[in-house]
Amino acid sequence: MPPKSKKKEASPVATKSKSKKEIVKDDRFQAIVLTDSFQTRFMPLTAVKPRCLLPLANVPLIEYTLEFLAQAGVNEVYLMCSSHADQIQTYIENSKWSQSKNSPFHIATIMSLESRSVGDAMRDLDNRGLISGDFLLVSGDVVTNMDFSKCLNFHRAKKSSDKDHMVTMVLNQASPLHRTRSYIEPATFILDKKTDRCLYYQGIPSVDGKKTSINIDPELLEDIEDEFVIRNDLIDCHVDICSPQVPQIFQENFDYQTLRSDFVKGVLTSDLLKKTIYAYITEDSSEYVARVESWGTYDAVSQDILARWCYPIVPDSNLIEDNSYNYEFNNIYKEDKVILAQSCKIGTSTSIGTKTVVGEGTCIKKSVVGRNCKIGDNVIINNSYIWDNAVIKDNSVLEHTIVAANAEIGANVTLNPGSVIGFNVIIGDNKVIGNNVRIVESQIVREGDDFNNSFSDSEDEEEHAKPAVVIPDFAVEDIDLVGEQGKGFMYVSDREEDEDFDESESVADSYSGMIYQMKHLNVSDESIASISNRRTKRRSHSRNRRYSANSMISDGGFITDDDGEEEDFTKEGVATVARAIENNHDIDTALLELNTLRMSMNVTYHEVRSVTVQALLNKIVEFVSTDTLKPQEAGTKIFNHWGPMFTRQVFSSEEQVDLLNILEDKIEQLSSSYNQVILFLAVKTLYDLDITEEENILEWWDAKGDEAEVRQLTSKFITWLQEADEEEDTDSDSDEE
Amino acid sequence: MSLITPEIKSLIDPVVSSLKRHQIEGDQEIALAIAQLLMKVISAARWTNTYDLISIIRQVGIIIHKAYPRKIIPGNIVRRVLALIRDEIETEHENTPMMSSMFSLLSTTKCEVREDHSKKQMSDMRAIIIQGIRDLVDEITNVSEGLETMCVDLIHDNEVLLTPTPTSDTVLNFLIKARTKRNFTVLVMENYPNEIKKAHQFAKTLAQHNIETVLIPDTTTYAVMSRVGKVIIGTNAVFANGGCLSNSGVANVVECAKEHKTPVFAVGGLYKLSPLYPFSRDDLIEVGNSGHVLNYDDFELVDNVEVVTNPLEDYIPPEHIDIFITNIGGFAPSFIYRIVLDNYKVEDNKLE
Known part of the structure; x- marks a missing residue:
């Protein structure tokens, strides 16, 4: 390997007379x-x-x-x-x-x-x-x-x-x-x-x-x-x-x-x-x-190369030695030995690799077809990218899709815009693949935290081990998707899971949605929005202030709206708390993270409280639904352990009332079989932890009275509160079930 | 492909990649580069028989052609060299039969003698061929000189000339040379959208040489044609039928010229003559960067327009050209096939 900086130093000395910046003299x-x-x-x-x-x-x-x-x-x-x-x-x-x-x-x-x-x-x-x-x-x-x-x-x-x-x-x-x-x-x-x-x-x-x-x-x-x-x-x-x-x-x-x-x-x-x-x-x-x-850019750049915007880098410059593309008018590129049926139509901006066979009545337009592909009769291919050795049987329709190498598409299949068919996938006859559906040959296994690692490991395995048997869990869904003779699994981007991942950077980038952000396509993914908003959060770390005077409206005629940010905070915040619970962080760490998030996203404590509540409740629901703990135990455990988080989220009596309101709202939405218990436990724990004071609880209570079903259990506690003046009574007395 | 040894391949590769990348600018440079390459190949290649050499050169020709299929010049040079070798073989054969007939009278082992003889001759042969290529290189470099001798006869005083190919150095030199004896006006077409800068430079150079120069937009061709005495076009390649390839837009100009019965002169070096026939227009014309035609920044248009095409060349049919001016003289288009036959061998028309 070349010596590091020795050479660089040597040359400037010689040319010192000229100027010091001649460092680039290195040839x-x-x-x-x-x-x-x-x-x-x-x-x-x-x-x-x-x-x-x-x-x-x-x-x-x-x-x-x-x-x-x-x-x-x-x-x-x-x-x-x-x-x-x-x-x-x-x-x-x-x-x-x-x-x-x-x-x-x-x-x-x-x-x-x-x-x-x-x-x-x-x-x-x-x-x-x-x-x-x-x-x-x-x-x-x-x-x-x-x-x-x-x-x-x-x-x-x-x-x-x-x-x-x-x-x-x-x-x-x-x-x-x-x-x-x-x-x-x-x-x-x-x-x-x-x-x-x-x-x-x-x-x-x-x-x-x-x-x-x-x-x-x-x-x-x-x-x-x-x-x-x-x-x-x-x-x-x-x-x-x-x-x-x-x-x-x-x-x-x-x-x-x-x-x-x-x-x-x-x-x-x-x-x-x-x-x-x-x-x-x-x-x-x-x-x-x-x-x-x-x-999106894959599609755009492909089209640009076909349309000769990047001349002299065009398909017929044959960058790879064994390519033999030849240009024909209207940006059609064909290699040697392409077999086209008499009645097939090759539209503008199309490239077809060698030994590909195209059947009768097939229309191909604005697409790239790889080598050794077999395309049946009466197939319609628009704006799609078909890689080497793919097989597409009769009467299929492909719009804005990518079919990776060695994939096989059955007869009468419709691939809707945005779908991606992975390597070696087989789609049975008469199937319709929805928008933005991605299908892979085998499940992509990822384990917990070390997302990248397991990721690259699993790839290698995948290449070699091709599971012949479909994993039962997914069998039903995937037979629906790819048909009886098919092979393939729906790929779901693990964005939800990824949110646990510490590095918000990779969260943002883990977005892998197949989006064609062209105007004529319906972009249904709100996910992009949330992602780039999440990025903002990081960027605005240093600057919390917003200068509306400086805000620049770009010439696309956009409308400014901030809603996305709050929505986004909800997600992120819930994830933060959930992670803290999961990994058993201490409360200080959790609070610190949450606080950073709050500052960076510029949201109020109200949101912070609501995400905390949401996260805690999620956990309880998880315990209950998986039958690990009974509702009562789960509630006690979570609120006792994590309740103290609220001490640093609640500062005034109005905020205490607010917290209780949030709790009630959220708990009300839980399954009615146990939501009464949870509310009761929540109110009681908060009271025990001195987070909410007696008069505030009463104020909250009086605002609505006890008509709501969810309040039934709690009403006894309230009555007890109203009656009892002295604190040091037993906690367990008023226990009811 | 076995004929291409690694040494030869390593000689060809840089030329192939620079052709692919369009890094060699100008037809003359390409012609020279190919000639130099062939010279190196001939001296590097191991061959015992001249016919082996011919097949090696043919293989090299195929590779070069594939690197830039739409360029005619590299193929021309390869074929010229092949013709040169074949000529040498012919003269050899003319000599040897005489010799061998003498020998045959005396000796019965005629064949051995010939073989031995040819081996001795091989190094001479190499030298002769290389000298032949050197001459070819000289011919290519001195194209303008040959042309210039004719300019005085073709251009008259106070004539108005129009040139739609401001990218051609040959035309430039032709005009500058003519200026030494004649006084005339040149209308230069801008040749939008490709190489406008070069057009402007062309006009500037003419003006610097004291030629009255007018730069006109391409659209005004028809309007000015009635005043034009001669149209002078540069060529990218001349085919055996007398048709030629020139800059895009020239086809329109010569059409206008025909309408006005204005004579059209095509200027080009001998090395641009090709033994090929223009069978399909689609396979001849190089299509360039769409960005010159439509600004890529203009998203709305770029996205909605079906095809943007920027052909870099036009095919000019022979009936639209009155005379070809080459470095060996002026010829009618119908006579081009004759010149081609003089310089190329029919058996090399197809390299593969």
């Missing part, structure tokens, strides 16, 4: 490719294959990135691999990049199996000491035809004029609703108008065309002398030229996870670091830059 230019996205958006398919090896227009995604690096004149490429590292390594070893002597660069894979985020990968990189100068940092899913030399010149010019310059980000211009824009991590850049220096980075919690506002801390704007622009029309494709300090900064700030929301933001807002970040915006309309980071 090697390195590139780091992050092959892992550290996300699960492409689940369930990424359980079998890493994202960067998924075919995009029948070419593995990583080829596009490597092609770009070759164009860019990079000399050394390091691929940071974590999940499925072995597959990536095998692929690279057998590819033209490492085999032929004439490979434009030296390529090496770095096994960074421990990495769970971009931050981890960068820290690993720093530990290995591979970086010898400015380097290019790209993710393994970038598709671009941009003229990198211009960008490099920009970087060098900025570097010589600003010695604090650290990162140049490459951004591409595109309107906010553009199809290749990521809807999951939208962001606004605030740039200096003259110098293109990035002053501030702000993610926007905007999703499927709803709310959009950003908050800018006025303090940040104080230092700015010149005019600045706020731009929401930039595609951030994660192509960065970084100086060697970047991995070091990640090392110093061990909590940095992501490149943008942690690192860029951290650097820009840091008072100590005083480093600058510039944005290079591609101007030429023929320059195309995009990332494949979700199903």
Whole structure:
């Protein structure tokens, strides 16, 4: 491996006369490719294959990135691999990049199996000491035809004029609703108008065309002398030229996870670091830059490649040696030996791989069909991606779907928009697969906390062990889904479970829904909204204040609404408390977490109380429904142990009343067989713990009286309260059952 | 494929990848790169028989063709070299029969002698072929010189010329050379949307050489045509039937020219002549970046429009061209097949 920084020091001495910034004199230019996205958006398919090896227009995604690096004149490429590292390594070893002597660069894979985020990968990189100068940092899913030399010149010019310059980000211009824009991590850049220096980075919690506002801390704007622009029309494709300090900064700030929301933001807002970040915006309309980071962008980028927006990176440039695509008018690409029936119709923007057979009367439009596929008669395929060796039988209809390699679709099957058919899945005849249904070959097993770990382990097993027998639990449901002859399971994204996961980052990113965020499609997932709202929560940590004056309405004509946030807090809060109960945290920790959450989401104590109540009740219900404990025992246990949480959530008598009201409301919704007991226990425990005082309990009671059924048991307690003046009576006397 | 040894492959690969990436700009550069490559291949390849060499070159030709199927030039160069080798074999054979007939009178072991003889000749052969390629390289580099000698005869004083191919260096040199003897006006078409910058640069260079230059938008072609004395077009490739490939938009211009009976001159080096026939237009024309036609930022349009096509070339049928001006002289389109026969061998038309 190259010596770390020796070489770098040697050259500036020679050219000292010119200027100190000539560090880039090192003739090697390195590139780091992050092959892992550290996300699960492409689940369930990424359980079998890493994202960067998924075919995009029948070419593995990583080829596009490597092609770009070759164009860019990079000399050394390091691929940071974590999940499925072995597959990536095998692929690279057998590819033209490492085999032929004439490979434009030296390529090496770095096994960074421990990495769970971009931050981890960068820290690993720093530990290995591979970086010898400015380097290019790209993710393994970038598709671009941009003229990198211009960008490099920009970087060098900025570097010589600003010695604090650290990162140049490459951004591409595109309107906010553009199809290749990521809807999951939208962001606004605030740039200096003259110098293109990035002053501030702000993610926007905007999703499927709803709310959009950003908050800018006025303090940040104080230092700015010149005019600045706020731009929401930039595609951030994660192509960065970084100086060697970047991995070091990640090392110093061990909590940095992501490149943008942690690192860029951290650097820009840091008072100590005083480093600058510039944005290079591609101007030429023929320059195309995009990332494949979700199903939505997968679809968009595929279409763009077929429609030659990324020329000269088009299917007929045959990036892989044995490809033989040929262009025909209306963006139809065919390889050799494609067998098309006389009466089939191949519409615009379609690519068909070699040895594929298409039957009579079949219509294919705006789709990519892989190699060795068999497509029957009278099939309709629209906007779909069919990978190698798939079989589609007669009269099926595919709209906006992905059919992975070796899958088999029976006759008369309808695949509705958004469905994903996993590797080797078989769908029986006459089935209808609903919107956004994802089917996998076998259950993806995940165990508790170590979500990523078990995840990558299970993948390997899956590949080898193909369960012949359907697991009984799911058999009923799945036969409904894939039919008698079928093979496959419904894949449910474990978002609910994931919420237990500490790192809110990965919670947000674990979103793996198949969404086509195109306007003409109904996006039913409210989940995206909640996710990006959750991200906001993290972002706004430092800034609780909201400056409505500064809020920027983006040109999409969005409406501002904050409801999402509260709703979101409910989820998150309940999860926090539930986790505390589950793991038996001490109350202080639980409260601290809850409090942080409250501050960051800017909600009132009322919400905090209600989530706590909700979580406690959930637990009780769980105990009762699983028959572990009787309602009475469960109630006593939970309220005695966790009741003290309320001491720091309730401060005034009004709040005590409020708490009781919440309790009553929530308990009322429980099963009527035991809700009376629970309410009684709750009120009693709160009274015993001195959280609620006598007069407040009475006030709450009097507000409604004892008509409600749920109050029946409690009424005796109230009577007792009213009568008894002295406290130290027995608790158990008034016991009734 | 067995003919392609790893050494040869390592020679070809960089050229193939730069062709694939479109990193070599300009037809002349591509032609030179291919010629240089073939020279290296011939000196690196191990062959005992000239026919082996021919099959090696053919294999190389196939690989190069696949790297950039829509470019005609690489194929031309490969075929030129093949023709060169075949010519050498022919002259060889012309010599040897004489010799062998002499020998045969004296010796009965005729075959052995010939084989022995050919082995000795092999290194000479190599040198001869490489020299032949060197000459070809010279021819390619000096294309403009050959053209320039003709310009004075073709351009008159105070004439108005129109050129719809501002990307062609050949046209540029042709005009600049003509300026030394003649005084004329050039109308330069912008050639939107591809390489407008180059068009502007072209106009600027002409103006710097004291030529009265007017840059006009493509739409005004028909309106100005009545005043134009000659249309001068650059070519990307010339086919055996006399048709040619030129920049997109040129087909319209020559159509206008025909309407006005304005003569059309096609300018191009000999290396652009191809022995192929243009059977299907679809297979000839390179389609470029859609981003030049429609701004990708415009989401509404990009998303709703069915197909955006940006053809980079137009096929000009032979009846729309009056004369081809090459570095070896001017020819009518109908005569091109003759020139092709002089420079290529029919057996190499199909490389596979």
